[in-house]
Amino acid sequence: MKNIVIVSALLSVVLIGIIYSYVGDIIGDDIVNQLSMLAAVVILVISVGVGLKYVNQMKNDKASGTATGDNWDGIEEYNNKLPIGWAVGYIGSMIYFIWYLLAGYPVWSFSQIGQYNDEVKEYNAKFEVIHANATDEELNAMGESIFLVNCAPCHGVTGDGMDGKAADLTSRISKESVLHVVENGSNNGFMGVGTSMPSYSWLPSEDKQAVAEFVSKGLTGNNKGSEVFATNCAMCHGADGTGMAYVAPSLKSFTPDLVKSILETGKKGVIGQMPAFKVEEMRLTETQQKAVGTYISNLNE
Numbered sequence: 001m002k003n004i005v006i007v008s009a010l011l012s013v014v015l016i017g018i019i020y021s022y023v024g025d026i027i028g029d030d031i032v033n034q035l036s037m038l039a040a041v042v043i044l045v046i047s048v049g050v051g052l053k054y055v056n057q058m059k060n061d062k063a064s065g066t067a068t069g070d071n072w073d074g075i076e077e078y079n080n081k082l083p084i085g086w087a088v089g090y091i092g093s094m095i096y097f098i099w100y101l102l103a104g105y106p107v108w109s110f111s112q113i114g115q116y117n118d119e120v121k122e123y124n125a126k127f128e129v130i131h132a133n134a135t136d137e138e139l140n141a142m143g144e145s146i147f148l149v150n151c152a153p154c155h156g157v158t159g160d161g162m163d164g165k166a167a168d169l170t171s172r173i174s175k176e177s178v179l180h181v182v183e184n185g186s187n188n189g190f191m192g193v194g195t196s197m198p199s200y201s202w203l204p205s206e207d208k209q210a211v212a213e214f215v216s217k218g219l220t221g222n223n224k225g226s227e228v229f230a231t232n233c234a235m236c237h238g239a240d241g242t243g244m245a246y247v248a249p250s251l252k253s254f255t256p257d258l259v260k261s262i263l264e265t266g267k268k269g270v271i272g273q274m275p276a277f278k279v280e281e282m283r284l285t286e287t288q289q290k291a292v293g294t295y296i297s298n299l300n301e
Contacts, residue, residue: 004052004055004056005052008048008051008052009048011048012044012045012048015044016040016041016044019037019040019041020037050085066078066079067079117282120282121282124282124285127285127287128285128286128287131287132287134287134291136294139287139290139291139294139295140291140294140295140298142287142288142291142295143288143291143292143293143294143295143296144295146284146288146291146292146295147159147292147295147296150277150284150292151292154166154274155167155168155169158170158299159296159299166274167274169254169296169299170299172218172250172251172252172253172254173215173216173251174216175212175213175215175216176212177216178211178212178215178216179208179209179212181197182199182200182201182203182208182211182212183199183200183201183208184199184201185197185198185199197236197248200232203228203232206224207224207228210224210225210228211225211228211229211232211233212225213225214226214228214229215229215233215241215251218252219240219241219251219252229241233251236248237249237250237251240252243255243258245257249261253297254293254296254297254299255293255297256290256293256294256297257293258293259289259292259293259296259297260286260289260290260292260293262274263276263277263284263289263292263293264276264277264278264279264289277289
């Protein structure tokens with residue numbers, strides 16, 4: 001036991017020395033750092049002391065208490081009392097938990113995250129008032145800045161989709177995208193409508209290919225595709241494909257309303273899932289969404 005005490009004392013000194021070598025230069029006169037160092041030393045001393053106590057018990061103590069009569073391979077269970085240290089520690093942790101929850105740091109107390117969110121909401125409200133009557137030129141300039149920060153990492157600085165990493169925003173829609181929507185339908189609630197575009201997977205393969213080529217080429221050429229479009233798509237997207245307000249988006253060009261809807265709901269397409277930039281999550285304000293839409297709708301002009 002004497003050797004264990006000596007080794008433990010030396011180990012404690014070594015550990016304290018290691019700790020001090022890392023933080024000694026920054027402790028200085030700062031009371032918080034000094035208390036932190038003191039707490040580290042106290043925890044270390046207590047840990048070593050407790051370890052020594054139980055090592056000594058394992059070496060020298062004998063079983064006591066009343067045998068329960070249960071026996072496993074010659075090992076008999078005794079009905080010993082709960083160690084006082086364990087009981088005190090358990091009750092103490094419960095008391096500390098209640099104190100911490102109700103007084104130490106209650107859920108209704110000050111929060112830096114809450115303060116930040118409140119300040120962002122206040123700033124966004126002022127931002128909306130300042131830019132309530134922004135011109136198209138101002139929205140386009142604002143949209144470019146927002147696009148470069150939030151959209152360019154996936155869509156590219158020029159909006160070309162970076163070789164398939166994301167949708168090409170310089171062209172309204174690709175043949176692959178049309179086929180994907182025809183097969184799978186579109187977002188629920190898209191463009192402010194409570195119902196989604198249904199899947200047209202039941203169409204014959206040649207009809208799907210024809211209408212996809214027709215739409216991707218700006219609704220030109222391919223007489224077969226024109227017929228399929230007129231029969232199945234024109235009732236919502238319009239005979240000329242320019243869309244109908246609150247019904248279906250334009251298939252010819254991006255519009256601010258279309259982009260704003262995508263920013264608010266996200267978009268699952270042929271490439272993957274685009275996250276939403278919701279107003280209520282303070283990702284983008286309504287004016288910022290409109291600005292991005294204005295910028296994207298002007299990309300191919």
